Each structure stands twice: as C-alpha cells, then as structure tokens.
Amino acid sequence: MTILSQMNDTQKLELAAANSAASVVPVQVASALVGSLGNGPGTMVPNAAGMDSARLEFGLAWLFRWLNGLKAGTAMTVGMIGDSNTESYRGPILQALLAQLPNVTVVNYGVGNTTLKQFVNKTGPYASNSKALDAVIAAGHDLIISNWDGTNTPAIDAGGSPQSFAADLDAMMTAIRGSANGSPGRCAVVLCTSSAQADGTVNAGTTWKRDMLFKAYSRPIVAAAAKAYGCAFFDLGARLPEATVDFAAGSVGVNTWLTDNRLHPINAHNDILAQILFEYLVPSVYRNASVRRDVTPGTSGFTQPGSVAPGNLENMSTKRIASHVYLEGRLNHAGLSIAQGQFLFAINSTHRPRIQVWNATIQLFDGANQPMTPLRVNIQADGQVLAAEAFSTFSVKSVRMRADWECVGY
Numbered sequence: 001m002t003i004l005s006q007m008n009d010t011q012k013l014e015l016a017a018a019n020s021a022a023s024v025v026p027v028q029v030a031s032a033l034v035g036s037l038g039n040g041p042g043t044m045v046p047n048a049a050g051m052d053s054a055r056l057e058f059g060l061a062w063l064f065r066w067l068n069g070l071k072a073g074t075a076m077t078v079g080m081i082g083d084s085n086t087e088s089y090r091g092p093i094l095q096a097l098l099a100q101l102p103n104v105t106v107v108n109y110g111v112g113n114t115t116l117k118q119f120v121n122k123t124g125p126y127a128s129n130s131k132a133l134d135a136v137i138a139a140g141h142d143l144i145i146s147n148w149d150g151t152n153t154p155a156i157d158a159g160g161s162p163q164s165f166a167a168d169l170d171a172m173m174t175a176i177r178g179s180a181n182g183s184p185g186r187c188a189v190v191l192c193t194s195s196a197q198a199d200g201t202v203n204a205g206t207t208w209k210r211d212m213l214f215k216a217y218s219r220p221i222v223a224a225a226a227k228a229y230g231c232a233f234f235d236l237g238a239r240l241p242e243a244t245v246d247f248a249a250g251s252v253g254v255n256t257w258l259t260d261n262r263l264h265p266i267n268a269h270n271d272i273l274a275q276i277l278f279e280y281l282v283p284s285v286y287r288n289a290s291v292r293r294d295v296t297p298g299t300s301g302f303t304q305p306g307s308v309a310p311g312n313l314e315n316m317s318t319k320r321i322a323s324h325v326y327l328e329g330r331l332n333h334a335g336l337s338i339a340q341g342q343f344l345f346a347i348n349s350t351h352r353p354r355i356q357v358w359n360a361t362i363q364l365f366d367g368a369n370q371p372m373t374p375l376r377v378n379i380q381a382d383g384q385v386l387a388a389e390a391f392s393t394f395s396v397k398s399v400r401m402r403a404d405w406e407c408v409g410y
Contacts, residue, residue: 001322057280058223059232066143075103079136081119082147085195086110089264091147093274097253100349101215101282102291111135116148116168117157124156133175140181143281146172147236150218151263166221171227182306184193184230190281193237193274194218195265234280236273240265240384278349292317293348295327298384302331302340302399316401318351325351327360327379328406332397337366339393347383352407360385360403372396379403 005373070074078098080086087110109131111119118124121134126132136144148169153160169191176182176189217379219235226233240257259266265273294317297303306314316329331345344362360379364372372394378386385401 020291024146025055033164036074038336041244049143056235057233059226059230060280061231062184062230063143063188063190063281065185067283067286069142070101070282073102075344076142077139078085078104078106078143078145079139079141080106080108080110080145080147080190081133081136082145083114083149083152084112085149085264085270086145088148089268090274090277091271093143094277097274097278098348101211107139107141110147112150113156115152115156115160116150116172117153117160117166119148120168120172133172134192137176137179137182143188143190144176145190145192145277145281148155149194149263151194162221166225169221169225173225173231173331177229189229190234191222191231193235193270195240232280234277236277237352239273239276240269242335282350288320289384292319293351295329295345297331298343298345300333300344301336302333302344305330305332305398316345316399318347320351324404324406331399333399335395335397337393338399341386344385344399347379347385349383352383360401360405363400364394365398365400366394366396369397377401377403379405 051280066076068074080091082091085091087108091108091110095108095132096107100103102352111125111131112127112131118126119131122134148165148167153165157164173189176187177184181187223233224233244353257266257269258264264270293311294312294315297316304312304315306312314330315328317333318325318327320326325347327347360377361374362377362385363374366372380386
C-alpha cells in the first residue's frame with residue numbers, strides 16, 4: 001500500500017501542483033486530472049472544519065519590495081482585483097485597513113457578478129468601466145491582491161470550467177509579469193483561493209457544481225500559479241467551514257456559513273478573513289513601532305486639540321513598542337453630553353489590539369474643564385473605545401485617556 005493510494009483526488013492534484021516545475025503553467029496542472037473528481041455528492045476540500053497539513057499561505061518572500069516600502073514609509077499603491085467579494089464584501093474591509101497605513105493608497109477594481117476571463121479580455125462590464133486588467137497594469141501598482149472566487153465562471157463564460165479559469169489566471173499573470181512595471185521586483189502579487197460556497201449549488205445549464213468542482217481545483221490551480229509567477233499565496237477557503245445546507249424544519253436552503261444568496265461568507269467571516277490577510281500583508285515588524293499614530297475621534301463631535309499632524313503630543317495618540325501599544329492624550333469638545341456605551345474614537349489599524357482590553361482609564365472633564373471621577377473603559381477588538389462602567393449622562397468638555405495593552409497574536 002503506497003502513500004499515493006491513500007490520497008484522495010484533491011490531494012493528488014495538490015501533489016501534482018507542488019511537484020510541478022516553475023515552467024509548468026496552471027492550466028497544464030489543472031488538465032492533468034480534469035474529470036477525476038467526478039460529479040457526485042460528498043466531494044469535499046480542506047477547510048476550517050477539517051484541514052489537511054497543507055500550508056495556508058506561502059511565498060511571503062515575494063512581498064519583499066512591498067514590505068521594505070512599508071518599513072521605509074515609501075508612498076505606495078495597492079490594486080485589489082476580483083468579483084463581488086472584492087467589490088462589496090471583505091474587499092472594503094481590507095481596503096479600509098490598508099488605507100490607514102502611512103503613505104499607502106488603495107484602489108478597489110472589484111466588480112460583482114463578473115469573471116476572470118472578462119477582466120483579462122476587457123469584456124462584459126469591463127468593456128467600459130476602466131477596471132479591466134489593462135487599467136490595473138497601466139497604474140503600476142506596488143501590490144496587487146487577486147481574489148477571484150471563480151464561481152461566476154460556469155454561469156457567465158461560454159465553456160467555463162476549471163481548465164478555462166486556470167488558462168485565464170495564466171493569461172493574467174503573463175500580462176502582469178510581462179509589463180514594464182510588473183516584475184516580481186517591482187510589483188508584489190498575492191493570489192487568494194476561493195471562499196466556501198454552498199455544497200451542491202448548480203448553475204443552470206451546466207454540470208459544474210460551484211463548490212464541489214471549483215473549490216477542489218481552486219487551491220492547486222492558484223498555488224501552482226503563485227509558484228510559477230513568483231507570487232505570495234493566501235488560502236482563504238481553508239479558513240472557512242465548509243458551507244452546508246441546513247435541512248432542519250423551516251430552514252431548508254439556509255446555508256449555515258453563507259449569506260442568503262449562498263455565494264458569500266457571512267459578515268463575521270468577511271471581517272475575520274480581511275483581518276487575517278491584513279496581518280499577513282503587514283507583519284508586526286513593519287508596523288512603524290516608533291511612530292505615534294493619532295486616533296480618529298468618533299462621530300460624537302470630539303476633535304483633536306492640537307495639530308492634525310500624526311503624533312502631536314497634545315492629541316490622543318498611540319505608540320507601539322514591540323508587542324505593546326500605549327495610548328495617551330486628549331480630545332476636546334465645546335460641550336457635549338456623553339452617556340454609557342458611546343463610541344469615542346477608533347485606533348489606527350497598525351496599532352489596534354486583537355482582543356478586547358479592559359481596565360483602561362478615561363478621565364472626563366466637565367463644562368468648566370474640571371476633572372470628574374475616572375472611569376474604566378473597554379478597548380474593543382475593532383479598535384473602538386466603549387465606556388464599560390455604568391455611569392450617568394455627563395456634560396463634558398474634554399476627555400483624557402491613558403491605556404496600554406499587548407497585541408496578542410501579532
């Protein structure tokens with residue numbers, strides 16, 4: 001009995017991808033075992049409910065120019081490409097996080113209900129929206145994040161299949177790497193795998209079940225492309241539970257881990273995936289530990305008392321030293337009533353904690369600028385600060401705060 005005989009078809013395809021020479025393009029890898037997965041129920045792929053030993057990401061070294069630019073504070077741009085997940089779901093979350101980095105500008109080229117083929121060939125919506133591949137290449141981005149789920153392919157592309165998706169991915173990377181600003185030393189690329197979709201969802205007029213076949217091919221195709229073209233690889237699908245249909249009474253067709261349309265991860269998963277990908281792209285060592293970052297006053301009307309320049313000591317700001325972040329400073333207001341549960345400010349993404357942090361101290365100053373009783377507050381994982389202790393509504397003129405926490409997990 002050999003090791004190979006113990007592997008399922010998906011694992012065999014993974015092995016073929018891993019053992020392929022760099023010159024072997026993804027479409028060749030995909031063609032090697034096309035059809036061997038069959039079309040019956042129960043075909044599964046590695047996921048958060050039962051992962052195999054495959055790495056969830058690799059190729060971080062190909063981000064060297066991006067990472068060095070972060071460390072040096074160089075002005076850089078990021079292009080995000082993909083379908084609806086990029087345009088409307090986790091894309092905007094990741095875009096907001098990256099945009100908080102110093103000197104980083106993010107452009108979201110995502111378009112929902114489109115395919116990689118349309119993006120590459122400038123057809124469909126890309127014929128007139130200035131978001132096709134040629135526009136991305138012309139922009140000369142320092143980092144491109146590619147997140148094509150591919151589940152639109154069989155419904156929209158004529159003859160759409162895993163093979164055609166692999167060929168389109170090959171064409172995209174060939175165009176990027178062959179452009180004037182697209183070499184690995186100039187443009188870092190992160191290729192992401194598909195997210196989980198509903199088991200058994202079938203597109204009308206096709207026999208390609210979105211989850212069963214595409215997801216089974218997604219990881220080896222994308223992994224092979226990353227190795228062939230010098231890209232970082234990030235497995236989104238393996239971090240999600242496999243999408244299942246709940247057949248309990250009254251809930252037929254409700255997917256436990258998906259939104260009602262069966263195509264997109266629920267909001268909680270989009271938040272998690274965006275945050276994990278952000279941490280992959282911005283390791284803690286590149287987070288400008290010696291630089292102060294002003295907090296962003298909340299919608300309650302508070303303002304920074306000093307200059308808007310980051311790090312002004314009169315403003316409420318954070319400073320990161322190793323794994324610890326220290327917050328101190330002041331927010332002003334002409335006169336405001338503040339009650340329990342009010343959000344006061346948000347912390348820059350490079351300094352935000354991963355977990356909730358208790359026992360930070362906030363000092364309120366009344367309308368006459370006289371200090372009132374200090375209160376404990378909870379710094380939430382999303383970087384916002386919420387008053388934790390019960391207190392009556394106060395009329396305040398300013399807020400002073402001191403806190404420090406450890407960024408566990410960075």
